Amino acid sequence: MTRKRYDREPGTREVEAMLEESPVHFFAAIGELEWYSRTHRHWIDDLGLRVGDRVLEVGCATGTLTAYLADNGYRATGFDRSNAMIRQARNDHPDLNFSVGDAARLPYDDDTFDAVVAASVINVVSDSESVLSEMHRVCAPGGTVAVLVPSTDFTDDGFDALIESLGLEGFSRAALAKWHRSAMKMSRSHLAALLATAGLGLAVTHSYLEGMVIAATATVQRDRTAP
Numbered sequence: 001m002t003r004k005r006y007d008r009e010p011g012t013r014e015v016e017a018m019l020e021e022s023p024v025h026f027f028a029a030i031g032e033l034e035w036y037s038r039t040h041r042h043w044i045d046d047l048g049l050r051v052g053d054r055v056l057e058v059g060c061a062t063g064t065l066t067a068y069l070a071d072n073g074y075r076a077t078g079f080d081r082s083n084a085m086i087r088q089a090r091n092d093h094p095d096l097n098f099s100v101g102d103a104a105r106l107p108y109d110d111d112t113f114d115a116v117v118a119a120s121v122i123n124v125v126s127d128s129e130s131v132l133s134e135m136h137r138v139c140a141p142g143g144t145v146a147v148l149v150p151s152t153d154f155t156d157d158g159f160d161a162l163i164e165s166l167g168l169e170g171f172s173r174a175a176l177a178k179w180h181r182s183a184m185k186m187s188r189s190h191l192a193a194l195l196a197t198a199g200l201g202l203a204v205t206h207s208y209l210e211g212m213v214i215a216a217t218a219t220v221q222r223d224r225t226a227p
């Protein structure tokens, strides 16, 4: 059975123990993994943002991707509901802006950002519609709302091929196995329906890690002067 098969992946127990004992250290560690950070960086690069854009990262954890956004010339803000994550993010990236709160009630005015992005957040929150609506609200017309989630279409065979092509071992391999086995996943159609419910019309989708994760991007077209 699939579950037993990936339970036997070397290092899985260590990954699970780390995740349970200290999610902060776990997210700081996976943020540094080559396959993980490369996926996030490709996703951001594909958005075609402009230098100087104000970018909010929702669910930033320890801020690794927020730092990449800032390094690329965007005016980045990281946001997470976990005090512990944001404490670590501020410690690791003292020059960056981070805030704590619930993404279902973002503490920003309408149209504050040029882009609002969230990786592996929409699939874990219970109120994904509220979170997406808030991401939409705080993004200016013409701006970009982008989310990335693990895909329901990704199979065990796909996972085996991915592990092989990446040549992963040790913690890196076990972390990928844990993600494949345990992450909450979404289908393209579910993702598209959620974006539509949040008033985010046509979404463009991409996939990364040979289909393990999918991303949807929508351009905000809201007209605030409309009745």
Ligand SMILES: C[S@@+](CC[C@H](N)C(=O)[O-])C[C@H]1O[C@@H](n2cnc3c(N)ncnc32)[C@H](O)[C@@H]1O
Binding pocket: 027, 058, 059, 060, 061, 062, 079, 080, 081, 082, 085, 101, 102, 103, 104, 118, 119, 120, 121, 124, 125
């Ligand atoms: C699965 S982790 C993903 C972290 C990071 N974006 C990544 O891709 O590695 C989900 C993150 O979202 C945060 N989060 C969950 N629910 C949230 C909410 N309602 N508002 C803000 N952050 C939330 C968690 O604290 C956690 O840091």
